[in-house]
Amino acid sequence: MATFGILVGGGPAPGINGVIGAAASVALSRGARVIGCLDGFQWLMAGDGSQVRELTRDDVAEIHLRGGSILRTSRANPTKQAASLANVVKTLRGLGVDHLITIGGDDTAFSARRVAEEAAGAIRVAHVPKTIDNDLPLPAGIPTFGYETAREQAATLVENLLEDCRTTSRWFFVVLMGRKSGSLALGTGKAAGAPITVIPEEFPAGAIRLEDVVRTLEGAVVKRLARGRRDGVAVIAEGIAERLDPSDLELLKDVPHDEHGHIRLAEVPLGKVLRHAVADALAARGVKIATGEKDIGYELRCAKPTAFDRDYTRDLGAGAVFALLGGEANVLITRQAERIVPVPFAELQDAETGKTRVRDVDPSHDWFRTARALQERVEREDLDDPQRLAAIAKAAGLSPDEARQRYAPI
Numbered sequence: 001m002a003t004f005g006i007l008v009g010g011g012p013a014p015g016i017n018g019v020i021g022a023a024a025s026v027a028l029s030r031g032a033r034v035i036g037c038l039d040g041f042q043w044l045m046a047g048d049g050s051q052v053r054e055l056t057r058d059d060v061a062e063i064h065l066r067g068g069s070i071l072r073t074s075r076a077n078p079t080k081q082a083a084s085l086a087n088v089v090k091t092l093r094g095l096g097v098d099h100l101i102t103i104g105g106d107d108t109a110f111s112a113r114r115v116a117e118e119a120a121g122a123i124r125v126a127h128v129p130k131t132i133d134n135d136l137p138l139p140a141g142i143p144t145f146g147y148e149t150a151r152e153q154a155a156t157l158v159e160n161l162l163e164d165c166r167t168t169s170r171w172f173f174v175v176l177m178g179r180k181s182g183s184l185a186l187g188t189g190k191a192a193g194a195p196i197t198v199i200p201e202e203f204p205a206g207a208i209r210l211e212d213v214v215r216t217l218e219g220a221v222v223k224r225l226a227r228g229r230r231d232g233v234a235v236i237a238e239g240i241a242e243r244l245d246p247s248d249l250e251l252l253k254d255v256p257h258d259e260h261g262h263i264r265l266a267e268v269p270l271g272k273v274l275r276h277a278v279a280d281a282l283a284a285r286g287v288k289i290a291t292g293e294k295d296i297g298y299e300l301r302c303a304k305p306t307a308f309d310r311d312y313t314r315d316l317g318a319g320a321v322f323a324l325l326g327g328e329a330n331v332l333i334t335r336q337a338e339r340i341v342p343v344p345f346a347e348l349q350d351a352e353t354g355k356t357r358v359r360d361v362d363p364s365h366d367w368f369r370t371a372r373a374l375q376e377r378v379e380r381e382d383l384d385d386p387q388r389l390a391a392i393a394k395a396a397g398l399s400p401d402e403a404r405q406r407y408a409p410i
Contacts, residue, residue, distance in 0.1 A: 002027070002325065005097035006055075007037035007044075008073040009108030012301040013130045013146025018064035018313030019103050019320075020071060024055045026321040027099075035095055040104075041111060042076035044091045045084040052095060064310050067302040077107065079114045089118045099124050099324045101317075105131035105144075106356040109332060113345040113356075116330040124329035126320040126342070128313075132300055135181035137348055137357040138334055140365075145316060149309045150177075150300040151187045157296055158192035158233055165231040170290035171221060172233045173278075175271040177297035180358040182237035186371050189235035195376040196220035197235040200243050201361040201368075207245035214277045216410045218396070219378035221278060221289060225395035226388075230289065232376075234274075238297070241268040271295060285397030315340065378407040 004027045006020055024034045034055040037044060043051035053059075053071075063070055078084045092100060092115075100123050102112040109127050116125040129136040132150035134143050154176060161172050174194075176185040182199020189197030198216055200208060217234050224232050271293035279291050305313065312335065319340030320333045331342035350357045361368055382388045383404050393403035
């Protein structure tokens with residue numbers, strides 16, 4: 001009898017239960033046992049095989065309708081120490097697990113690959129990509145599960161803030177989750193109709209200067225002021241904080257890191273820093289604006305999945321079982337053109353770092369170009385048109401030459 005283990009790593013995302021439920025249901029219907037491992041790799045790393053539950057059909061019936069994870073999750077990292085990795089394999093084998101389905105983002109994908117290598121064929125591993133950041137290296141146009149639900153929820157929140165800002169004549173600076181990729185921020189801002197969305201991919205490779213971000217946001221504010229609007233919402237990807245120039249890292253000096261060595265971006269006061277920087281720069285020139293800030297992220301991760309993500313995750317969960325029972329091993333499960341396509345772990349690996357590659361927003365693609373075209377930013381055409389330039393300069397409390405110099409670099 002085959003025995004499947006299922007575990008969840010990293011942050012929550014809408015649809016996790018859909019993967020668990022479908023995988024368990026299909027495996028059970030094929031005569032296999034299914035063991036759910038609680039809290040990701042945490043207990044397995046310690047050699048503790050007691051923190052598991054055997055799953056039945058009744059356990060997983062209709063769980064695809066719920067947010068969160070019935071197996072919970074953690075960021076425990078089994079790759080930091082050889083003993084931890086060995087314990088994971090030993091504990092799983094002690095439970096009889098010969099097929100393992102992991103659900104998670106890039107860090108969990110890397111851990112899954114290392115477990116597969118450590119098991120040396122004794123455990124077949126399939127990883128189901130999960131992240132609201134939409135940053136795993138799937139083919140173009142294919143989202144990671146949870147992204148569409150998170151975007152729907154975030155867009156509704158931004159829409160409500162847009163109406164509040166219209167009503168109260170103020171600007172809100174909204175920071176959205178997205179460590180490496182600005183996909184969630186861009187997709188949310190575009191869908192909600194935010195006047196401006198700023199993501200790390202729009203800046204040249206390398207460090208991002210905080211002042212460049214401030215001038216970009218300020219430009220949107222003054223362009224709206226030039227046409228009589230004192231309100232707006234700026235959507236900002238939190239990943240900008242991770243790429244800030246070392247000379248601007250004062251706001252990161254006391255921020256803790258997670259088990260995988262990443263800065264806990266949710267604890268970086270990026271929205272507050274940008275809000276005050278923009279307002280102070282304008283106030284110094286006699287231009288007063290009312291502002292506020294909000295971080296959006298945690299309220300998205302355990303939302304009830306939309307119909308899209310329910311359907312998608314059930315395909316992925318069932319597809320993981322199909323792949324493993326069909327002889328596939330050490331693969332990432334994708335859905336492409338309504339077919340389940342297993343992708344070998346080796347194809348996901350960055351040759352330089354050995355880590356799982358990250359998918360960024362491509363500024364050359366039409367999805368990004370359309371989003372930019374719909375935003376209200378100071379563009380080259382504004383600076384080349386004397387009438388537009390004069391209006392922007394007046395709104396910014398600058399002379400036309402000063403406005404051209406301040407906003408041209410962005």
